[in-house]
Every structure is written in structure tokens, then in C-alpha cells.
Amino acid sequence: GLEAWYMDSSDDDQRKPHRLNPNVSVSLDELRKLGVFHWKLNADVYETDPELEQIRKEQGYSYMDIITIHKDTLPNYEEKVKVFYEEHLHLDDEIRYILDGQAYFDVRDEKDRWIRIAMEKGDLITLPAGIYHRFTLDETNYVKAMRLFVGEPVWKAYNRPADDFHIRQNFRSCPS
């Protein structure tokens, strides 16, 4: 399934894997505990896929569009790549389905450590509202992704610090 790991803290190129040495992988179970969910679909048939239809129906993902992130296809490519990699949150879930290529989504765990999630063709992921995250291309510099949303899309991103939203309550660690 999906591969995820804890990141090192080097300032090297964001497109590199940034694995710890030795690697510390993160399971789907651990991701689920953070509210991150994953499906594997057949992206070759996304236009007519009954599995995708069922997920959209069940989850209420009424809106969808497709974004191709590559220097020749995305207006303001350099600026957008920079903005996507700034740590931020949204007040709604972020739902992305990789149709082609690959990329990384990074999310903070409950102890504020970065987890890097390697997304490949066929991976659909949901990041919960309020989780701090960021996005980057990998060294292949290309991804085509479907963006899904419940109702009318709201793309507004709140860069960190953005801790005063009610939604952040869900991410506050319990004192032990």
C-alpha cells in the first residue's frame, strides 16, 4: 500500500525523500489515527470508475476538478510550488486523487513531527480539516491530480501559526 515515513530535518531540496537513516516508516494505522484516510483505485479508468463513484457518493464529494502540476502546464508554477510547500491548514478536508505521476504530502503527527506520504498513481487521500500539512512534487517534477470537495470548494489556506480555529481542538494533545 501507501508508503510513509518520518522526515529528517535537513534543508536539502524539498523534492528529495528526506528519510531518516535508518528509515522509520509510518503505517496506514498510524495515519488513520491522525485522521488521514487512503483508498487505492484504478486511475486508468477514473472517468468511468464505479469505485470512485461510490466513494464520491458516500463521502459527499460533489465537486471535482483536475490539476496538472508541471512547469509547462501550471500558470505561476514556481510561485505555486512554493506556496504548496508552506505549512498550512484548511477548515475543510483536503481530498486528492493521483491520476498520473507522483508527489509527496507531508503531515504533522500528534508530536509535531513531519510524516512524508508518498503518493502514486491510484492513491486517493483525505487530510482532515485542521491538520498542518504541505505538498511537494518529487524529483520527477510532475503530477496530475483530481481535487475533490464536499460542496462548493474553499481553497483558503491558513499558514502556521493558525491555532485559534475551533477545528484545531481535535489536534491538541492531551496532557498526561
Ligand code: KMT
Ligand atoms: C494544496 O492544497 O496544497 C494542493 O492543492 C497541492 C496540489 S494538489 C496535488
Ligand code: NI
Ligand atoms: Ni492544503
